[in-house]
Amino acid sequence: MLYRLFRSVIFLLPPEFSHHFILKILKIVNFISLLKVKDIKNEKPIFIKGLNFKNKVGLAAGFDKNAEHMQIFENLGFGFLELGTVTPKPQSGNKKPRIFRDPKNDALINSFGFNNVGIYKFIDNIKKSKINLVIGINIGKNALTPYEDSINDYIACMREAYVYADYLTVNISSPNTKNLRDLHNLSDLSIFIKSLMIEKNKLQKKLKKSVPIFLKLSPDIEKSKIKPIIDLLIANNIDGVIVTNTTIDKSKISKPYQHLPGGVSGAPLKIKSEQMLSTVKKISKNKLLIISVGGIMTADDALKRIRMGADLVQIYTGLIYQGPSLVNEIRQKLS
Numbered sequence: 001m002l003y004r005l006f007r008s009v010i011f012l013l014p015p016e017f018s019h020h021f022i023l024k025i026l027k028i029v030n031f032i033s034l035l036k037v038k039d040i041k042n043e044k045p046i047f048i049k050g051l052n053f054k055n056k057v058g059l060a061a062g063f064d065k066n067a068e069h070m071q072i073f074e075n076l077g078f079g080f081l082e083l084g085t086v087t088p089k090p091q092s093g094n095k096k097p098r099i100f101r102d103p104k105n106d107a108l109i110n111s112f113g114f115n116n117v118g119i120y121k122f123i124d125n126i127k128k129s130k131i132n133l134v135i136g137i138n139i140g141k142n143a144l145t146p147y148e149d150s151i152n153d154y155i156a157c158m159r160e161a162y163v164y165a166d167y168l169t170v171n172i173s174s175p176n177t178k179n180l181r182d183l184h185n186l187s188d189l190s191i192f193i194k195s196l197m198i199e200k201n202k203l204q205k206k207l208k209k210s211v212p213i214f215l216k217l218s219p220d221i222e223k224s225k226i227k228p229i230i231d232l233l234i235a236n237n238i239d240g241v242i243v244t245n246t247t248i249d250k251s252k253i254s255k256p257y258q259h260l261p262g263g264v265s266g267a268p269l270k271i272k273s274e275q276m277l278s279t280v281k282k283i284s285k286n287k288l289l290i291i292s293v294g295g296i297m298t299a300d301d302a303l304k305r306i307r308m309g310a311d312l313v314q315i316y317t318g319l320i321y322q323g324p325s326l327v328n329e330i331r332q333k334l335s
């Protein structure tokens, strides 16, 4: 109720400004110790892929792109955080305005394009933080790197992030970096994944640490192409998938927003994300960890994803529309 009131004021401000503004407010609230992790009765940690998740609710990538607000999200009750997407070099992303709200449909449309401080500053931020949560680092390519050289950017990020990550997410599914989603093409993906895993194995030997690798997939893949992709990931020992990123399908948002560039998140993504989860679950036969994300707007939505076979869930747009209490509502529902 209180958040609804707060939201009606915040929604009068431009979305990108209000994102930073809310994080500033939360930083102050956190600094004066008003944010504390709530205990949830009967909540059990989840041990999977060698990682100890405090609970099944994660922060989706893109909210804390530069690893600057980890303490806030830990205190809001998240069981794990996915930070980034980070690229080798810093970049400012696409032209503003690059995020829009469609409140009638509980949706966001964003075309950020991996604005971030670059992997070196990002890792400095992680080094400074004192949180005790599973940390996923989501890596991507710089906009100016030619498509054929994409793998070099992912390897560069992997080398810097490997020591500090509990898991690494390879993001090939943002619609806001030109041609990025072409990496879903089987022949390109096969070469890409093999090179990635060669590097992972080198790092594993050198640093004596095995970091699980997850691939974040698009919800817009043709259904017939999902099985070959999943089979390829399993054959190459990828540990898990994150389904899904935003969709370029604008048919479920209000007319004035349909011409905008970028990806749609929130309620209009729900069905696509659920369908993808269900297909991937069937095909992967428990050989991949599955994180479900996309259109989880209520605790019941999250419970449904777990019942459909997701190991973990992540939220982004739900946090904007329902407020931070959604995290604890989901924890409660899942415990």
Ligand SMILES: Cc1cc2nc3c(=O)[nH]c(=O)nc-3n(C[C@H](O)[C@H](O)[C@H](O)COP(=O)(O)O)c2cc1C
Binding pocket: 060, 061, 062, 063, 065, 084, 085, 099, 108, 110, 112, 114, 138, 171, 174, 216, 244, 245, 246, 264, 265, 266, 267, 269, 293, 294, 295, 296, 314, 315, 316, 317, 318
């Ligand atoms: C403003 C915004 C920025 C995002 N940035 C990233 C990103 O940098 N990397 C990424 O993998 N996903 C990014 N995403 C996608 C989310 O992580 C998530 O997959 C998607 O929004 C679907 O979940 P939701 O419906 O709960 O928002 C972003 C989403 C939004 C709305």
